Amino acid sequence: MTRLIILALCALCLNLSAQEKDINLMPYNDGKLWGYMDLDAWNNFEDKIIVIPARYEQAEDFYCGLARVKENGKFGYIDKTGQYKIFPYFNEGTDFENGVAFVKLGTKTLCLDTLGKDAEPPYQPVLNITTTSDRYTLNMDDRIYNPLTIPEGLSILKLKINW
Numbered sequence: 001m002t003r004l005i006i007l008a009l010c011a012l013c014l015n016l017s018a019q020e021k022d023i024n025l026m027p028y029n030d031g032k033l034w035g036y037m038d039l040d041a042w043n044n045f046e047d048k049i050i051v052i053p054a055r056y057e058q059a060e061d062f063y064c065g066l067a068r069v070k071e072n073g074k075f076g077y078i079d080k081t082g083q084y085k086i087f088p089y090f091n092e093g094t095d096f097e098n099g100v101a102f103v104k105l106g107t108k109t110l111c112l113d114t115l116g117k118d119a120e121p122p123y124q125p126v127l128n129i130t131t132t133s134d135r136y137t138l139n140m141d142d143r144i145y146n147p148l149t150i151p152e153g154l155s156i157l158k159l160k161i162n163w
Helices: 002-016 039-043
Strands: 025-029 034-038 050-056 056-062 065-069 076-078 084-088 100-105 108-113 127-131 134-142 143-145
Touching: 025 050, 025 056, 034 039, 034 056, 050 065, 065 084, 084 100
Parallel strands: none
Antiparallel strands: 025 034, 034 050, 056 065, 065 076, 076 084, 100 108, 127 134, 134 143
């Protein structure tokens, strides 16, 4: 039983590390603004080492080497030296995942790579689940699967939705 729990925890950790988080810098708040401090020093109970002084209205963790920050009401992305790699022009933004982030400029949503250039959004399968009185059918990207032919790695969840 203990081995099963340890294996499950290892699998969970591997799954969570699919989007690897850069861990050497951590946002800190000086009371009003945000900056970044050395997380390794903080974890070793040393004095807080300020790497990027507090100047941002909002500061997020680093992903793909960039952190989303808000300055003067707009979002942009900085590297670990505090230099803007993508200047703060955007009304909203997401953290980078798989090398892309989504940003909002006015009413337009854009997908950017880590250089700030237009990028293809990652593939998102189109899923539809239909039911009859005795079975569920999965339609994924116009390919039909019934419960007996569902490919390995896919699973169907029964959802109860109250309107």
